[in-house]
Amino acid sequence: MAGRRVVVFPSSVELGPALAHLVTSRAEKAIVSRGRFTLGLSGGSLVSMLSKELLAMPDLDCSKWVFGFCDERLVSFDDPESTYGLYKSQFFSKVSIPDSGILTIDPSLSVNECAEDYTCKLKKAFPDDDFPVFDLLLLGMGPDGHTCSLFPEHPLLEETKKIVAPISDSPKPPPQRVTMTFPVVNSARSVAFVSTGGSKAAVLKEVLEGREGPALPAARVVPTNGELFWLVDEPAAASLTIPVERLVSGAKL
Template identity: 80%
Template sequence: MSGRRVVSFPSSVELGPVLAHLVACRAAKAISSHGRFSLGLSGGSLVSMLSKELPALPQLDCSKWVVGFCDERLVSFDDPESTYGLYKNQLFSKVNIPDSGVLAINPSLPVEECAEDYTRKLKETFPQEDIPMFDMLLLGMGPDGHTCSLFPGHPLLEETEKIVAPISDSPKPPPQRVTMTLPVVNSARCVVFVSTGGSKATVLKQVLEGGEGPVLPAALVVPTHGELLWLIDDPAAASLTLQVERPGPGAKL
């Protein structure tokens, strides 16, 4: 797989600042190239990591950022399960991303209409592109190998027409969600997975090195023209036999 980099850090403590610097550098590059930086966010441990590390960067200017969500749970914004709500409270309140630059779902709509509404927002934000091309997507991976709200064995893995799809039977609660589909994920200029902790070691080996059984959703993320980076820590990398990069202290990607 050309273009894939697997980079391991001693722990998430060392990983976090490198991720923040990578985001800021790609933002500056995108703004210089085409006037804005489009970023897709995921929930989980990424929320606290980014909320700690991005505001700590000196002179970070997010005024030309456009931020969307790789998936979202269909709950109210004040629900602790809301990815938007978590970022709003922990990150957006600390940086100068304009309100107009945050693409959030409308959680008051039924799940099918919510997906259609979010699709419309993406199409308005990326009017020149049949499939939105984000500058960077930040993804996590569940212990079952799912990413976004694309779960093993689910029909949505085969979706090729929709850019945002509803899901009403998520095996992980809450059951109703909307998610970017694989065509959008694989159109991004840069996809960064962040996966840490020893509990991810077995599934990470299967995703990165293959093995018995069907291909897991995270392994289906293969950007068509973009970069793919896996940022992991040593506990998550414990079972890998492939060569991984191990940058020294203070290194930048």
């Protein structure tokens, strides 16, 4: 692994522009090297933050970007729980992206068929990789330490062969979802967690400073050959005792 950077911002107001710069700088690098930029998205509060900040970037050009989803809820796209649906209304509809640049699930399928269908789409988009190698994955973390739809003590944490796995018993509704597996997450060239708010302070300490017993899912994100960022605000970092970087408004990663 190229190393873990824990970067603390005064608040999410300063974090957002730095995240957008990280995305666009990795995009420029990827397009120069490989002719395209592959970005894996997560839902939750990340949707509005990322959409707002990317749309504020001057000369944003997404024509060579390919978007995937780190996990997705098995609901129709017009359901407020649909991560794709949220990004479509807040971001995709406002920029020029070819249809082939957005890899979505088929919500009309059963959860098992949906996972297989999404696996096929990723294999087609990444034909040369055993596991898809995204340029950047953006991840969130729940108060229980889950990331993607990989939950504590769930059998999917041990999945080593599947690219996309179905889950029918998510402890967080809706119960049916599909999720990237750890082999895919840890194959990425860059991974960035975004975690904000005081409600995340205790679990962030457990994830970053270790805990007794099994590692929480977010702590198992260790890119094999990639870089790992934790972008957090002061309230989320309140309990940390490890060395961190502190960046001020306007700073770039």
